[in-house]
Amino acid sequence: MTYISESHLKASETRQNISDDPVRGQKGFVLRTTPNGVFNFYYQFLNKNRLHPETSKPVREWHLIGEHPDWTIARARAEATRLAGLVAQGKSLTAVRNQLQTLARSTGRTFEQMHDAYLDYCTEPVLRRWGTVARKESHENIRSLLSRPLAWWASRVTSEITGQEIMELYRSFVAEGHPAQANGVLTCLRTMFTWAMHPDRAFVTSNPVPTLRGDDRATEVSDIEDGLVLSADQLRTLWYGLDDPKCPGRRLTKLVYKLSLVTLLRTGECVAIRRADIAADTVTIPLAITKGRRSPKARDVVQPLNSLAREILGEVFSIGDPNREYAFPKSRGGRKSRSEAQTNKPYMEQRSLNILSRASSDTRDQIGIAEYLGLPPELTPHDLRRTSACILEQLGYSDAEIGRVMTHKTKDKDAAAVTRKHYLVPVKIIEREIADPRVKALNDLDAALREILGLPTTGTKELPPPSKQLAAA
Known part of the structure; x- marks a missing residue:
């Protein structure tokens, strides 16, 4: 191997890769020369966490550092040393570099810009099985939920909004007695920030919205009550x-x-x-x-x-x-x-x-x-x-039958859990005694057997009176 120096910055007849001396220089640091005089610096290494699907050997990864003269040899070698350190720590170079690129792009982009881009995404017409509709048909509800965050943070740089500020917004709804709306806003913000993290959008590099569980989450009325049923x-x-x-x-x-x-x-x-x-x-x-x-x-x-x-x-x-x-x-x-x-x-x-x-x-x-x-x-x-x-x-219908009437869909066509959890409340509405559902089932069986056997369907015979011996006993 050769220690890369200025003498190697010359056009070659074919594309050549010159590796740096691992003793004097940096292992994995490579200069690529081309016939047209373009010189690029790379860092390459064997990624033992990625195996070739055919040979099962570690895959060799190449990461572009930059082009000469924007990058000098010394600066490029220092960057290769930094990348080697990340590899030694077990970090993914691809993930780290994507994060840095996203951070650079997100700097200066405001919450209002992210909000408007997200609403445009939600309202974009798409073709579904039931016709052309907005990508998110609940976009008006989303717009409503995001109205207060927009009023608070319109001109704020999106990447600077913290989890503490989001919790302050959350508590403002709770203080007004709207825990359901507070949880809805938090869910909507979490979804939007996740959408904004995509490399093609790059508004943020991380999602600052906290996930609340247990006592940290505001209790909604539906969480503590079965729901109202009229008498x-x-x-x-x-x-x-x-x-x-x-x-x-x-x-x-x-x-x-x-x-x-x-x-x-x-x-x-x-x-x-x-x-x-x-x-x-x-x-x-x-x-x-x-x-x-x-x-x-x-x-x-x-x-x-x-x-x-x-x-x-x-x-x-x-x-x-x-x-x-x-x-x-x-x-x-x-x-x-x-x-x-x-x-x-x-x-x-x-x-x-x-x-x-x-x-x-x-x-x-x-x-x-x-x-x-x-x-x-x-x-x-x-x-x-x-x-x-x-x-x-109370008329004797099962959860599964009630669920089907309520159009609660389940894969096995059994009762959906939501039927029992949110609808069937132990409040007596019907005052009269309801017949045992087994009576109807056995009467239906009676009618079916009569039809199969050709027995008459009208008239019922009374049971014979008990014998004198049985009555005396």
């Missing part, structure tokens, strides 16, 4: 109260609550029902609306319609244009929210259903339905779905 009296109050002309809200809005109660469909699915998707005994919710579309085997939800559901839909289409496309169209006039202006959905916005739990102390001038009817102020549209699920359980 029989409360259910009657709601059902007939919604028919009161003085009850707050549009009639179509109030019919959404009733339809969700009798079909167990989510209110977000109810508002998107199209007239063309309503059959005599079923309603179809398109894949683009249903939550189950995340599953590779997801299909449109086809929900049976009972008599109450058919009556409600009949009233729905008796209001306004009976030939309209959507059962619950967006209201005309009034001030549109930012979400409505950007999503441009032709049907009712789900957030308009918040009138159920709106309080009179709200800045808006309209009292909420729950407060008007004297129902629990924390009542939400989803509690109606929970109430119906509990009624089904």
Whole structure:
């Protein structure tokens, strides 16, 4: 080997690699010469952690240091020595150098720039199985969750934002009594910073958002309570109260609550029902609306319609244009929210259903339905779905059967854990005694055997009276 010096900086007839003397110089330091007079410095070594797939021998890695004359021999040799030290410490040169490049690119890039780039990424149209939609269909919720972080850190250099500052933001939501929103903002920030670490974006080199567990995490109401379920009296109050002309809200809005109660469909699915998707005994919710579309085997939800559901839909289409496309169209006039202006959905916005739990102390001038009817102020549209699920359980249906009615998807078609955990609350709603489900099963078996054996299906024989001997005993 030759000690690399200025005498080697001359064009060669072919490309040549000149290795530095490991005694006088640095082992692994290489000068590459070319016929056109370009001279590059490299550091190369055998990576024992990477084996060739065919020979099973360590792979030789080459890392470009730089080109002469930007890099002098002395400076390049010093860099090769530094890289050799990293290798001796067991570090990945590729990872270290990528991190340094990312850090250099991230310097000076603000949180606002990262925020805007991330929202552009979220709203970018992509083709899914259910059509062309935004990459993240929840982008409006993401925008809302990031509004306070943006107000706090818009002009801050992204790489300078610390975990302590993020926790200060987190505690500001908790102090206002919004633990669920605090946890949502933290999750959204963690996702965005992870996205920003990609080498092609290079806003940051690490994710400063802490992962909270146990007592460090703000406790949400859903973590400590099973959820609200209406009693029989409360259910009657709601059902007939919604028919009161003085009850707050549009009639179509109030019919959404009733339809969700009798079909167990989510209110977000109810508002998107199209007239063309309503059959005599079923309603179809398109894949683009249903939550189950995340599953590779997801299909449109086809929900049976009972008599109450058919009556409600009949009233729905008796209001306004009976030939309209959507059962619950967006209201005309009034001030549109930012979400409505950007999503441009032709049907009712789900957030308009918040009138159920709106309080009179709200800045808006309209009292909420729950407060008007004297129902629990924390009542939400989803509690109606929970109430119906509990009624089904008290009628003797299994978790698996209730889960299928609620369209909770599972691979083995058994009960989804979420059905029991979040919906089936031990609150008695039905006052009368419910027949043992085994009675119905055995009666169904009776009917099937009669059909198979050709036995008459009408009339029942009374059991013979006990014999005198048996009665005396």
